[in-house]
Amino acid sequence: MKVKNVKINKKFVDKYKKGYPLILKKALLEEVVLEEGNVIKLLDERNKFIALAYYGIQNKGIGWILSLNEKEIIDFKFFEKKILSAIKFRENYYNSSITNAFRVFNGEGDGIGGFTIDYFDGYYLINWYSKGAYKYRDYVINTLKKLTNMKGIYQKKRFDNSGKFIDEDGFVLGEKSDFPLIIKENNVNFAIYLNEGAMVGVFLDQKDVRNRIKRSYSRGKTVLNTFSYTGAFSVYASIGGASKTTSVDLANRSYAKTIEQFSINEIDYENEDIVVMDVFDYFNYAIRNNFKFDTVILDPPSYAKSKKRKFSAAKDYKDLIKDVIKITKKGGVIVASTNCAAFDMKKFKTFVDDAFKESKSNYKILEEYKLPRDFKTLKSFPEGNYLKVLFIEKNS
Template identity: 25%
Template sequence: MKKIILHKTKDKAAWQLHPWIFSGAISQKDRDLQSGDLVSVFNADREFIAYGIFNSVSRVAIRLLEWHPERVPDADWWRTRVKKAVEARRHLLNDQNNTCRLIFAEADFVPGLIADLYGDFISIQVHAAGVDQIKHLIVDELVQLLAPKGIYERSDIKSREYEQLADDNGVRYGDTPPEYVEVVENGIRYHINIVEGQKSGFYCDQRENRRLVAQFAANKSVLDCFSYSGGFTLNALQAGAAHVTSVDSSALAISTLKDNVQLNGFDTSRSTPVQSDVNKYLRQLGEEGQKFDVIVLDPPKYAPSRSTLEKASRAYKDLNRRGLMLLESGGLLATYSCSGAMDIETFKQVIAWAALDAGKEIQFIHQFHQPEDHPVRASFSEGEYLKGLLVRVV
C-alpha cells in the first residue's frame, strides 16, 4: 500500500477523526500515486493515523476511511459499512413511509456517496473518484440487503468537477425507473421522477419538518415557496389547510405537484400551483396586498462555500423580508437554509435583519433540523447542512 506523510503541524484534524485531509497538509508521498489509490497516512514521526483514498487533483486530497490499522478497507470492509448504514434505518420503513436516505456519505463512513431509497428503487450519487471505482461493491451490497427493482445512478453534480469526474448517469442494477415512481412519506403518496428530477429525485430530508409545519396549517391559507413536487403543500392539505398556493420555477416540478395533489384525492380547488420565480412572485403578492397565515420558504443552496456566505446572507435576508411582509400578526414563517456554510446563529441574525427591514416584530418558536437518516458525525460538523426556524409575527 502506498504511503503519505503529513506535515508536523497539519495532522491534528486527522487524529481527531475528521475525514478530510487537504492537499496542503501533505509533506511526502510515494511515487506513482493515482487518484483512487488506497493509502496509509502517517504523521511526521511515522506513526500510523488512518487509511484513506487519495485524489491527485482535488483540494480534498485524502478522504479518510479507517483509523484502526488492523481494519484494512477491503471489499468486506465496504460491504460492512453499507450494511451498517442500511440496518440503522430499517425502522423508518413501514406502510406510512417507504423512502429515506440509506447512505449519507462521510456521516456513514462511505465518503462521497449518497444512496436514497424510493419505494422499489434506489438512487445513488457518487462525488469522489475513489468511491467511483468501487461503487459496484456498494450496488451489489444494496441489492443483497434490499432487493430493489432497480438502482439508478444520478452522478451529474458539480462536485464531481473537483475530482475530474465526468457526469455518469444510468441503470446500475435491474430495471430502469419508470417516468414516475410512487413513494409514501408521512402517509402521503408521491409520484417522483428519479431520472430527470432534482438531485436524486426527492428531498426526504424535510420529512419531519413537513409534518411539524402541517400541525399549524388547519383552516389556514398557506404559501409554499420552492415547492418542488409538493412536500409541504401535500402535508398542509392533509392537515386541513383552507388553501395552499405552491410556487416553483420548474415546469416539471409544478406538473408533478399537480399530479400528486390528485393522486392523494385532495380537492384541487384548495390548491393553486404557480410556475414562477419565487422572488418575483413574492414581490407581486406584496404589490397586490395579499396576506397568508403560514408561509414556507425552502430555497436551494445559496451558500455553497464560506466564501459566498456574505452574498448568500443578503439573498436570504431579502427573500425572508418579502415573505414576512405577507404575514399579519400571528402569522407563521417556516424558513430554511440547506447551506452548510450557514450556521444556525448566523441564520437567526439574518432573519432578525429581515424582520427589521420588513417592519415586523418576530419570535423564534422552533428550530428545524435534518432527520435521523441524515446523521451528523461528531468529527464532521460539515455534515450538518439543513437548519430552519419557525417564526411568529407578533
C-alpha cells in the first residue's frame, strides 16, 4: 500500500508526538487529496517524521495515528498484534463466571481508532465508525477468526449517513445466533440483539455503575430510572431489592424491551412501573403529584429531540438536575450520568453545583465513576474517557 505524506501545522506536532491519536482537520498544513483508508505519513514543516496514521473521516476527525515508528508496516501482523494485546488485557473478563459480555477492543485506547469490538457470549460485534476503518475489515475479521474460539461475528457500519445499515442483519461469518441472545453481566441477564439497528439492548460501559446501584442504592428504595431505554438500571435495582422501580422513556419500543429484560430475570414486571412518556413531561407530572423517590437515575443521551423540545447535555444538564432535585427525597441519591465528550468531569461537577445552589438545596458527592477497565483509554486522549457518573446525596 502506497504511503502518502501529509504535513502538520507546527502547533500540533508536539501534541501528536506525545500520543494524541486523533488527526484533526485543522492540524493539516495544506489541503491534500486522500482516499479513505490511505496510510499517511505525518511530517512537520521541515519534512521530519511525526507518525504513521490512516485517513478515515468520522464525526471526531479525519483519521487516527497508528504508530510513532517510521518503519512500522501497517499490515495483517500489525492488526493481529494490537488485537492480541487487547484480548490478553481482558483475560479476567474472558475467565469470569458472572459476566460474558464486555468490550474487547476500544478503538484508540487499544491502539487503532475508528472501530470497536464487543464480546457477547462467544459472539463478536465490530462497530465501524468510518469508511477508512472499514477498509481494514479483512485484517480485523481474519484476526478474530485466528485468535479466538468465536461462535460468530457480526458488524455494524456506523458511518452510513442514511442511518440504515448496508447489511441486512450484520452477520459476517461463523454460526448465526438465535435472538434474543441471553448474556450475563454481574449475574444479571440481558436480551441482546446483534441484528437490529445501532443498539443491541444494553450499554456495556455502565456495568460498574449498575452493579453499584444494585449493591448499595436499591434495597427498600423507590427507584426512578429516566431515559431508561431497555430498563437495565431498573432490572439491577429490582434485583438489588428496590421496593418499586419506575422506568420512563419516550420511545414506544422501550415498553416491550423493558418487559423483556424484567421477564428474563424472572421479575414480575407488573409490580414495576414502565412509563412511555417524554421524561421532561414526566418531571412536571411527578412534581404536580408530589412524587418523591429515594434513588433517581439520570442518564440522558448527549443530544435528544422530541416534537416539543431539544436537549443538549452540554447546555441543558444543569436544568435537568434542578428538575430531579424536586422529586428526590431528602437523604435520597441522584445518579447523574453523561456520555457527552464535550465537557470533562470538572465541568460536569459545576453543573451539579449550580443546580443545587439555584435550587437552594445542599448536597454531597458520594462517589464518581468513569469508564470500566475493559473500555481502555489513553491519558493523552482524555475525551476518549467520555463517561462521567456522580452519585449525589441530597441533604436538604
